[in-house]
Amino acid sequence: MTDEVLLWQALNKAMDIEMAADNSVFTMGEDVGLYGGSYRVTEGLYAKYGEWRVRDTPISEGGFTGLGVGAAMVGMRPVIEIMTINFALLALDAIINMATKIPFMSGGQFPMPLVIRVPGGVAKQLAAQHSQRLEHTLMNVPGLRIAVPSTPQDAWWQLRQAIQSNEPVIILEHELLYFSKGPLDTALEALPMHRAAVRRAGSALTLISYSRTAVLAQQAADKLAEDGIDIEVIDLRSLSPIDWQTCIDSVSKTHHLLIVEEDCGFAGAGAELAATLSERCFYELDAPVQRHTGLDLPTPYNGTLEAASIPTVSSIINAVKQIV
């Protein structure tokens, strides 16, 4: 049952199976139809399901994300694709003021089975307006689930779970992971959507990360192992809610914690992890919690500076070696 697929193909399969299973699932976004999606995630769906279920939109992010909210209120299961997270800033009213507030403000009358898929992250010299990671902005919104798949298997599971769930879910897809390959077993029973995965067991230190930096962290861990440094790598898979127990169990074992993220460090996801795990693991920690993050700098266009502004395999190795 296991195939090697690219991450975009796993998402594509997940869309297809959910659309086939439930007529109330539809998708909408810029160039998702005829063009097949900027990262090919909706490829083939337009031909198969037609324009009502795979809708190319004008450049109106606020409008069509809000449209998704309205449709979800009457029982549809919209999957809104916003071309990149940077443009989702134009849809924050729909996401924050509407999607996450309506279920609450209505006293629970209106669940919100809305999925928003957004590519993002630092790709290749796309400059400051096209390289953002806005995890922090979204994590601070109660009632919004945030999934951050880093493997085809997780992408397949989490997109399907998101579509089936009645909560608003935003899926942050890293632009540099769409064409990464990994096993996909469609018969395998899914982990809960928010469950963190221990990607590599180890004893010297717990490294917590997510999305693309979780992949880099595993590469760093393999290299460190060659030097006899054996670290545990946790891929969070979900930024809201966070699977604290998996993190706490690991820190209780290794007594050292390093958090790695691509986003700016200041008030970021790592800050939340550091604060909560310091509180909850205080007596287990042998050293202060450390963070290795992107610089608090808009992303420069220049390639050398861009690369220096976010964690790399070698910078992660250095960060680990500072601690153990």
Next chain:
Amino acid sequence: MERDILKAMLKDMLLARAFEERAAYEYTQGNISGFLHLYPGEEAVAVGVLHASEPGDYVVSTYREHVHALVRGVPPGKIMAELFGRKDGCSGGMGGSMHLFDQQRRFMGGYGIVGETYPVSTGIAYAIAMRNLPEAVICFFGDGAVNQGTFHESLNMAALWNLPVLFICENNRYQIGTEIHRHSKVTEVYKRACGYKIPAEQVNGMDVIEVYKATQSALLRIREGTGPQFLEIETYRFRGHSMADPGSYRPKVEVQAFKDEDPVTVMLQDSIPEYPDAEKISAVGRDNIEHLSNHMHRENLINPQEIQNMKEQVKEIVEQAVQYAAASPEPSMDDAWSALNCNRGQEVLI
């Protein structure tokens, strides 16, 4: 029309074409990265509009803005160096292709988020109006950009407060892969301005003289105090949306989906999705450079030798630009921090 203006416009159009083709080549050589949106086919818009404007007017543009910057007078070497991500680029290597800025020449930026040029332009125009200056703001945007909320919000405010903005829609009929009939109910973009009582007209963007004249009279009306004006300039891009986009959707996918509904589609039916050579372009009669040079021939305003000389001149200018870019150093991380903190007077807070 004066011969000198025509010659200057022809030269800028040739320079624009040569610059963009060279940029495409440098991209394939790995000297330019990221998104690179090119302008071949649309030269008459930037050239006609900006030649009719004054140096005191402000220019606000999109991510497809190299040619706007060139025609505005930003040195070609500074633009190429920015595309290369170098320190001597017009944005110090921080912005790249989509974010050219030149304060001195009132080139107020290339913006990467669709729909940002309207509010920025409206704000500059507000400042001009408050100070009672004779200047205007030229606001560029594409056909796909008119469905962003900021379009409607800004047009209303500009009209309401009688602000000196010249809205220029570069209608190339595509929003990346989405043809205009599939993104807009009203495809004659200029009609939308009526809703805000902004005088608007449609202009043939393949004819630089028409673009020039329409701009000239629109700017005149603005300077007379008539308030914002709107031109929809019909044009066409020969390449894909950006270097990352082969543009293959236009002939193949579109033909399938739309059959023969759209004239542009028909024109493209048999063409392969790559940059057409000069022969093909003149065969369909849509190339704006050919259009102008033919006109000048007919009117006896130029001879083939002069055109040949111009072509050589622009080739040399572009070559120099590339050399300037290649010789420029990379910016340092200190340069990046200084750019971030420029508005802090470089005060170190921690």
